Amino acid sequence: MLTETSIKPAICFDNSYVKLGGRFYAKVKPTLVEQPGIVKLNYALAQDLGIDFDALDPESWAAIFSGNQILSGSEPLAMVYAGHQFGNFVPQLGDGRAILLGEVIDNANCRRDIQLKGAGLTPFSRQGDGRAALGPVLREYIISEAMHALGIPTTRSLGAVTTGEPVYREKVLPGAVLTRVALGHVRTGTFQYFAVQRDEKELRQLADYVIARHFPELKEEANPYLKLLEEVMEQQAQLVAKWMHVGFIHGVMNTDNMAISGETIDYGPCAFMDNFSQTKVFSSIDRMGRYAYGNQPSILQWNLTRFAETILPLIDKIPERAVDFANEVIEIYPQRFREYWLSGMRQKLGLFNSETEDESLIQSLLETMQENEADFTLTFRRLCDVALTPEKASSIRILFNDPSAYDNWAMKWRDRLSREFKTPEERFELMCQTNPTVIPRNHQVQLALKAAEEDGDYAPFEKLLEVLSSPYAVAEEYSEYLLPPKPDEHVLQTFCGT
Numbered sequence: 001m002l003t004e005t006s007i008k009p010a011i012c013f014d015n016s017y018v019k020l021g022g023r024f025y026a027k028v029k030p031t032l033v034e035q036p037g038i039v040k041l042n043y044a045l046a047q048d049l050g051i052d053f054d055a056l057d058p059e060s061w062a063a064i065f066s067g068n069q070i071l072s073g074s075e076p077l078a079m080v081y082a083g084h085q086f087g088n089f090v091p092q093l094g095d096g097r098a099i100l101l102g103e104v105i106d107n108a109n110c111r112r113d114i115q116l117k118g119a120g121l122t123p124f125s126r127q128g129d130g131r132a133a134l135g136p137v138l139r140e141y142i143i144s145e146a147m148h149a150l151g152i153p154t155t156r157s158l159g160a161v162t163t164g165e166p167v168y169r170e171k172v173l174p175g176a177v178l179t180r181v182a183l184g185h186v187r188t189g190t191f192q193y194f195a196v197q198r199d200e201k202e203l204r205q206l207a208d209y210v211i212a213r214h215f216p217e218l219k220e221e222a223n224p225y226l227k228l229l230e231e232v233m234e235q236q237a238q239l240v241a242k243w244m245h246v247g248f249i250h251g252v253m254n255t256d257n258m259a260i261s262g263e264t265i266d267y268g269p270c271a272f273m274d275n276f277s278q279t280k281v282f283s284s285i286d287r288m289g290r291y292a293y294g295n296q297p298s299i300l301q302w303n304l305t306r307f308a309e310t311i312l313p314l315i316d317k318i319p320e321r322a323v324d325f326a327n328e329v330i331e332i333y334p335q336r337f338r339e340y341w342l343s344g345m346r347q348k349l350g351l352f353n354s355e356t357e358d359e360s361l362i363q364s365l366l367e368t369m370q371e372n373e374a375d376f377t378l379t380f381r382r383l384c385d386v387a388l389t390p391e392k393a394s395s396i397r398i399l400f401n402d403p404s405a406y407d408n409w410a411m412k413w414r415d416r417l418s419r420e421f422k423t424p425e426e427r428f429e430l431m432c433q434t435n436p437t438v439i440p441r442n443h444q445v446q447l448a449l450k451a452a453e454e455d456g457d458y459a460p461f462e463k464l465l466e467v468l469s470s471p472y473a474v475a476e477e478y479s480e481y482l483l484p485p486k487p488d489e490h491v492l493q494t495f496c497g498t
């Protein structure tokens with residue numbers, strides 16, 4: 001039983017979203033679960049948040065992270081939002097199974113949301129049961145923490161618990177709850193919710209809240225709302241460029257899954273690709289390939305345009321002028337994205353300065369990789385070694401169906417490298433910072449989930465987390481995690497598990 005023995009509460013909540021008022025959320029308590037059990041506690045993250053896991057026993061944390069125990073200072077609520085799902089507008093979605101427990105101020109003086117995902121029914125649950133299954137909870141835990149270790153902005157995972165209750169999907173699965181931490185859960189869809197109702201007062205309130213929380217320096221600008229659009233564009237452009245650099249496919253870039261904070265959010269059917277392909281899709285529900293790897297940058301522009309539309313009335317009272325201002329931002333997006341993308345790709349190839357032909361050098365590598373079904377992560381990682389020791393070229397050549405295709409490209413690369421006065425060591429160091437040795441490969445993730453779901457064996461999950469925690473280090477002892485799937489290990493589809 002939980003008692004408030006210490007003077008300092010287990011989690012020091014400091015809530016701001018709740019102050020926006022009832023139009024922004026529904027106050028709702030998590031639904032009690034049968035038998036909460038700890039699967040994982042993220043001690044490092046807890047420390048950043050000023051939470052001491054050792055202050056309470058594991059049963060207490062199981063009770064807290066299942067929603068059975070509400071700590072003092074927590075003001076649980078489900079946020080309302082709208083969103084375009086696969087291009088179709090839904091005027092009201094909202095947290096159908098997520099409940100925000102409250103906010104904390106972390107050690108870096110940054111406000112962070114603490115939210116339970118899978119905590120039971122809310123007024124926004126629609127046809128859903130408000131619950132999450134163990135597999136998807138572990139999947140989000142693994143991939144979000146891997147993204148963080150890769151240096152990509154993301155929501156984090158503070159804990160995972162089982163509920164002791166079944167959830168009913170295509171089959172009966174063990175239920176679980178994930179504790180998600182975010183810089184903020186406001187989405188493009190949150191703006192859409194108020195914009196479509198023409199609630200200018202709430203819209204302004206939301207925009208002011210977001211500016212104060214995420215972009216406080218914009219308050220002093222002549223037109224803070226136009227600057228907000230620009231800043232969100234910059235953040236999201238950087239984010240998607242980073243996804244492209246590691247072969248990440250989000251899978252559901254609906255506007256309700258685009259965080260205004262610029263973090264990757266909502267790990268459903270997302271996946272990292274093995275062999276490179278611009279048209280790669282894993283998600284079982286993305287039948288048209290709307291959210292294919294190579295479409296992500298242009299989908300972001302579409303989503304940013306939806307965001308811009310919502311704040312037009314704030315940007316200028318005269319609609320035509322507001323549209324002109326917003327259009328300027330949307331139109332510079334492709335150029336900004338390209339700059340972010342190119343700069344990361346140059347680094348991946350070991351290029352320190354820039355030349356106009358670099359883009360075609362990069363594109364020609366990607367095309368060659370696609371034609372030859374070369375593994376994305378291994379190709380780039382082995383390029384680091386080859387930059388240092390040219391004799392190691394055979395390790396890359398074997399990744400290409402036709403090894404001579406690599407040779408042809410590598411001649412152009414060598415030629416380009418020869419125009420920069422850098423030592424092989426300098427180049428190697430630069431490249432290793434952006435070319436991970438290990439990513440959460442689908443077949444490894446699947447093995448870890450299967451062991452946990454079917455046998456209650458969390459050892460593969462723990463091991464995978466450990467391997468993924470330092471993705472840029474050379475980890476020869478983890479060789480099985482570095483390799484692509486064998487032919488019988490290929491994962492063809494991923495599922496959102498809702």
Ligand code: AMP
Pocket residue numbers: 093094095096097098124125126127128129130131132252256257266268496498
């Ligand atoms: P997603 O595709 O995961 O972004 O979810 C879209 C919407 O469906 C969101 O409003 C979710 O809260 C809601 N949702 C997803 N799964 C469930 C569930 N099992 N129960 C209730 N709502 C859900």
Ligand code: MG
Pocket residue numbers: 256257266
């Ligand atoms: Mg979502």
